[in-house]
Amino acid sequence: MDIAPTAPPDDELGKWEIQLRKGGLGLAVLATLWEGRLYGLEMLRRLEAEAGLSVPEGTIYPLLNRMKAEGLVAAEWVEAAAGHPRKYYSLTDRGRARVRDMARAWTGFARGLQRLLAPLEGDRK
Numbered sequence: 001m002d003i004a005p006t007a008p009p010d011d012e013l014g015k016w017e018i019q020l021r022k023g024g025l026g027l028a029v030l031a032t033l034w035e036g037r038l039y040g041l042e043m044l045r046r047l048e049a050e051a052g053l054s055v056p057e058g059t060i061y062p063l064l065n066r067m068k069a070e071g072l073v074a075a076e077w078v079e080a081a082a083g084h085p086r087k088y089y090s091l092t093d094r095g096r097a098r099v100r101d102m103a104r105a106w107t108g109f110a111r112g113l114q115r116l117l118a119p120l121e122g123d124r125k
Contacts, residue, residue: 024106025055026067026102027106028051029060029063030067030072030095031103033073033095034091034096036090037088039078039088040060040064040087040089043089044060067095068089071092071094072091072092072094073091074090075088075090076088
């Protein structure tokens with residue numbers, strides 16, 4: 001699932017799909033940090049591998065900066081044994097609470113929507 005537009009701007013379904021993806025991106029980014037700290041490229045790779053989300057670097061770093069400003073993530077520069085220093089991100093206590101709340105809300109929404117969509121399952125071609 002690519003965050004970048006894949007459909008022409010006049011395609012209403014394409015616009016809706018882009019908004020859907022953007023809406024879940026904050027939750028996805030916070031969820032990548034649940035098990036421990038990661039640097040940006042690791043997050044991008046994990047989002048792609050585990051969620052099928054292709055997120056441009058120009059999208060994730062502003063999002064991480066906003067999350068840092070909100071107190072949801074902490075960031076620290078770590079010197080690498082070989083190469084350049086990397087900025088690692090981790091969840092704060094507030095971030096852990098937020099991602100739990102977001103996950104509950106997402107799951108409830110998805111379950112309800114799935115119930116509404118169930119009759120369509122047999123109608124797909």
